[in-house]
Amino acid sequence: MRVIGHPDDIFPMVLTSATQKLFGCLADEDVTGESPYKLLKKDDIIQDIKTRAAVSDFSPVKQTVLDYPEDEILLVFDRDFTYDQCFYLALTPEAKKRILNPPEPETPEVLENEVNKTPEPRKWIPQGSEQEVEKESVKETREKLCFKCSIVRRKFGAPVCFSDRNAADAKDAFLECPSYEDSRFSIKQMQRDCGIQAVPKLWSSSAQTQWKVLNNNSTQYMPREQSDEERESILKSKSLKNFLNSVTPRVLHALQQTEIMNVFIDDWKALGAGNDDSDFFGQVSEGLMLFRALSDQTHTKNKKISCVNWHPTIYGIIAVALTEKKKEQLNESTKVDVRPSLIIFYSFSDTSGPQLLLECPDDIFAFEFCPSDPNIVVGGCINGQVVLWDISAHVTHLQGTQAGGKKSSINPDTFDLDDNKEKKTPIVCYCAVSSIESGLKAPITDVQWLPPTFEVTRTGLAVENKSNLSIQVVTCSPEGSIMFWDVRATKLSRHSASGKKQKADQKSQMAPFSVPDTFKHLDQTWKPLFRIDTSGEYAPLKFSLEHYTCYENNTGVTTEGNENDDSSEVIPDYSQLRVPSAKTLKTLEDVNTKLYVGTEDGEIVYADWKLLKDDSGRLNSEKPLHCSSIHHWIVNTVQRSPFFKDIILTVGAWDFAIWREGVMGGPIIQSPSSEQVYTVGCWSLSRPAVFFLGKEDGSIEVWNLLAKTGAPVQVYAHVTKAKITCIKPWTASTSKQHFLAVTDDLAVVHVFRIPKTFYVPSRSEYLNVRKYFELEEDRLKDLLRRKELWAKEKKEIEELKKKLEPEMPKTTLEEEEEKDIKDYKDFLMLEESVLKDLGLWQDTSKKE
Amino acid sequence: MAEVEETLKRIQGQKGVQGIIIVNSEGIPIKTTLDNASTMQYAGLLHQLVMKARSTVRDIDPQNDLTFMRVRSKKNEIMIAPDKDYFLIVIQNPSD
Secondary structure, eight states, X not given: OOOSSOOTTEEEEOOOHHHHHHHTOOBTTTXXXXXXXXXXXXXXXXXXXXXXXXXXXXXXXXXXXHHOOSSEEEEEEOTTOTTSXXXXXXXXXXXXXXXXXXXXXXOOOOOSSOOOOOOOOOOOOOOSHHHHHHHHSOOOSSOOXXXXXXXXXXXXXXXXXXXXXXXXXXXXXXXXXXXXXXXXOXXXXXXXXXXXXXXXXXXXXXXXXXXXXXXXXXXXXXXXXOOHHHHHHHHHOHHHHHHHHHHHHHHHHHHHHHHHOOTTOOHHHHHHGGGTOHHHHOOOOXXXXXXXEEOOHHHXXXXXXXXXXXXXXXXXXEEEEEEESOGGGGTOSOOSSXXXXXXXXXXXXXXXXXXXXXXXXXXXXXXXXXXXXXXXXXXXXXXXXXXXXXOGGGHHHHHHGGGTTHHHHHOOTTHHHHHHHHHSOOEEOOSEEBOSTTOOSSOOOEEEEOOTTEEEOTTSOEEEOTTOSOOEEEEEETTTEEEEEEOSBOHHHHHHHTTOOOGGGTOSSSOSOOOOGGGTTTTTTBOEEEEEEOTTSOOEEEEEEOOOOOOSOOTTTHHHHHHHHHOTXXXXXXXXXXXXXXGGSOBOTTOOOEEEEEETTSEEEEEEOOEEEOTTSOEXXXXXXXXXXXXXXXXXXXXXXXXXXXXXXXXXXXXXXXXXXXXXXXXXXXXXXXXXXXXXXXXXXXXXXXXXXXXXXXXXXXXXXXXXXXXXXXXXXXXXXXXXXXXXXXXETTTTEEXXXXXXXXXXXXXXXXXXXXXXXXXXXXXXXXHHHHHHHHHHHHHHHHHHHHHHHHHHHHHHHHHHSOOOOOOOHHHHHHHHHHHHHHHHHHHHHHHHHHTOOOOHHHHO | OXXXXXXHHHHHTSTTEEEEEEXXXXXXXXXXXXXXXXXXXXXXXXXXXXXXXXXXXXXXXXXOOOOOEEEEOSSOEEEEEEOSSEEEEEEEOOOO
C-alpha cells in the first residue's frame, strides 16, 4: 500500500549501489524482505558523509545523524516502496524501536478454559508515605544506658522499718524536670489533629409566665334597644320605605307558597297514619279486652259499687267504694247486721284479694284521692258525713304488691310470722269525720278536692294557695247544698282536738293498726268552711268545677311543692297547717268560681260559688246564673273534658249533652234519646273526641264525636252482667297501657284494656274537635238567635195584624145595650113615619 | 309612616302569620308585632344566622348575595328577607 506522507522520524532515501556495498546492505542480498533491518553505525555514516560530502546519500540527514543519541541507526529496506524509496532511515531511537519491535497486533487468544489468574501482589510503589511513617516512628537514637545498683551486703536480711516521708520535706528528695517554655522557638501550632465527638447536651429548665391575659369568666348582657325617638325617625325614613317596598313582594310570595302547599309533608306517612284511625274504616276489629276482673267474695256480697277511683301514682291499684244494695238503708244509720262499709283497694298484680280496706262510718257514695298527696282519701257518706283517711302507713304495702312476692322474700326471719298477717288485709280506719251537727240528712253524692293551685276563703273568694297542696274539698248533696270544707285546723277545732282519744282503742275487731293522727284536729268537729244553699230550688247530685292552673309561681313555695312531688314520703303535716286569714292572701282574679251542677230532676245548673252580700248585709249565695232542664231524669255524670277546660259532658238517663262554659243558651251538642238508660259516662283520657257511656244492661257505648254524632261508634254489649255503676279510664304512663275500669251492680270491677283505636288520637284530633265544638256552638247560637228572631217576628206579625183590622172599639155590655135601645127607638120612629105615610098610623099615644 | 303600617298590615293579613319584626343592620328591632321578650330573642339569634348565611354565600361567589332565607321547623316557618340596612323577619304557621 502506498502511503502518501511519511512520518517525521522516517526518512526515505535512496542508496546507491556503491553505498550499499560499503555499508553491506545490498538490496536483496544483505537485506531482504524477510530481514529488512540493518543497523548502521553512526560513526560510519559520519565517516561517509565526511568522505563523500555532498555526494553521500546521507547528506540530507547529516544533522540528524550527528544529533542521533545512540550509536546505531536503523536502516530499513523498503521492498514495497511504502515510502516511495527503497530504503528508509529511522531518525529517532523511538522510531527504531518501534520499527524493530512493532507492537504486536492483539491476536484474540483462544478462549477455552481461561483461568483467571489470581491477582498477584503488585510491587509496592512508594508514593512518599513511608517518609511520614519514618518520621513518626520512634527509634532509638542512642544505646540504652544501663544502671545497676545494689545495697551493701551486710544490710541484707536486716529488719527494715518503713515510714512515710513527705517528699517535699527534705531537700533534694526528689528531682524534677519541670517543663519550661523554650525561648529558642515559638512555633505556633497551626494545625493539630484532634478527635471530636458530639454529645447532645440535655438540660431541663422551666419558665413561668405571669398570667396577664384577662379572660371573661362570665358575662351578663342585655339586648340593645332603641329609644322611641330613634325608632320613630327610622320608621319615617325613606330608606325603610324603600326597603319594605323591595322586600314585600318576596315575602308575600313566600308566604303564599307555604300556604298553598306544604312541601315537607310525607304523603306516604300521612296516608299510613290513617291506619290507626278507625274512623276511616268505620269498623273496629278489636273489642274491649278484659284485663282483670276483680272482686272479693267475702266483702262484696250483696253490695254494689258506688264509686271507683284509680290510685293516682301507684300503678295497678284501684279503689272501689261498696254500698248496700237496698235503698231503704239510706235513712237508717244503724243496722242489726252490721257489716262495716268499706272501700276496697285492689291490685293488678296480686289477685289473691284486696290489698287494703278502708273502714267507713257508713256507706260511701263518692270518694277521691287527694291530688297533691295520694295518701289522703276523702269520702262522702250516706248519712252526710265527710270522712278522711290517711293510708300513708300502707303505701309501701301497696307499692310492694307491684313487684309481686319479691318483697316478702327479703326478710326471711319474719316470713313465718308475717305469714298470717299477709293473708289478712290491712284495714285502715278513717282518721277524721265531720261533725254530726253539721251533717246533712241527705247523702253526699259527690266529693272533689280543690286543685292545689288555689284555695277559697270563707266568702268564696278564690285566693292563692301558698302551700301548694290540695287542702279543700267540695261536696254536694241532694238536700240542696254545696259545701266547702277545709282540711286544715281552724282556731276552734284546736281546743277540742286535744281531748279526743284515738279511735283505734275502741275498735277491737280491727287489726291493731293505729289510726294516723294526721287529721286529729278535725275529728268529730269538722265543719264546712261555707256552704252554698240552693234553698231547695234544685237538688244537686254531681258537680264539676274548673281546675285552675296557676302559671305564676308563688315565690319560695314552688321548690317545696316540687319536693313534695318528688318524694312522696314527705307528708305535709296537716295539723300544723293553719287557715290563713283572708287578708294576707292574694286574691286570684282569674279563677273560675263557677260550678256546673247536675241535679236530681235533670237540670243543669251553672252557678257561682262566691258569696255576695245581699241587702240585709248577710252573705248569701248568688242565684244560679243559668239553669236548663235538659235531661228527663237524674243526672248521673257531670264531667269536664280533660282536654278542654270549658267543655262539660253531662249524662242523664236517656241522653247526654255537651256544654260549653259560657254559652248559656243550652248544650252545644245534645244526643238523641236512646232506648237504654245511661248510667254513667266519662271522657277518654287520650282522645279528645271519645267518651264512654255505660248502660243499664251492662254494655258500654263508645262515642266518637268526629266520626258519628248521632250514634255511638262502638257498642260493647254486655261486658258486665249487671248494671254498670261506674266507669273510670286510666293511662299507665310507664307501660303505655290504657285501661278502663268498669264496675257494676254485683260489685265486680272489670278492668279492660282499651283497644288501640280508642286511645291513639287521630291526627290533629284536638284541633278537629275544637273546631267541631266551635261549629256546634255557632250552630247553637245561630239557633237561639233564630228563635229570638222568630219570636220577634211572630210578635210583630201579630201586632201588625191587629193594626190592619178596622178599629173596633171595644164595647162593653152596657154600651151594647144602649146601642140596642137606640136602634129600637130608631126603628120605632121609622115605623111611625112609614105608617103615617100609609095612613095607618095609629097613634096609640093620641088615642089615650 | 303610614306606608310602613300598610305594608305590615298586608303581610299580617296573610294566613298563618304569627309575627313580623323589622330589624336594623345591627340587630336592633325597630318595629314588631310580637312581645318584647320574643322579639329580642328572635332579633338577636336571627341576625347572627343571617350574617353567617350571607357571608357563606358571598365567600362562595363574591358576585352573589343573599336574597331570602327560610327556616322551616316543625311548628312554624321563619322567613327572613335581608337588605342592605334592614331585614324583615316573618314567622308563619302553615295551616296544616
